[in-house]
Amino acid sequence: MRRLGREDYAVDAVTAAKMLVGAWLCRRMDDGGVVRRRITETEAYCGEEDTACHAHKGRTARTDVMYSAGGCAYVYLCYGMHEMLNVVTGAEGRPEAVLIRGVEGAEGPGRLTKFLKIDRSHNREDLVSSNRLWIEADGTKVKFTSSPRIGIAYASKRDQKRKWRFTICRKKVS
DNA sequence: AAAGTGATCATG
């Protein structure tokens, strides 16, 4: 098990999204116990030119964090009730991020944050140095499938078609 | 199928 470092996050969001499928999302709970779950699904959001990306409309109070160097968390509230966890990637000044859409046992972007008690207090948390939220990788490669991103009807047709959603292949049950 | 919920951003 190796904790991901700054250089691991210094890649474009699509590359990072593929790398993060099968990696371990780690959370130290308030009672001190560490919960580790394998990431099962991710989505890439790639810069101001990606009309599905929150940074599409430029840098604002909310999207500011996406412009920082890769490795920190971007957490925001959706529909007034769901906290969404993203991992910022790429170079400083380039707004890219990977939405974590599910971990084993808590599939769904709103479900995993609820399960791991991740909320907006984790916004801007540095996953490289934080002792309450980080990501680890074992050496193993996992298979995954690519498909269009979810819930982005507001984006251009072209961006809706991009297959920037990555889902781990379910282990075959013999 | 549709409600529920509140931050956020563009408009005035």
Added chain:
DNA sequence: ATGATCACTTTG
């Protein structure tokens, strides 16, 4: 200040 919109989940 007001209003539309939303990287969703649950319930019927």
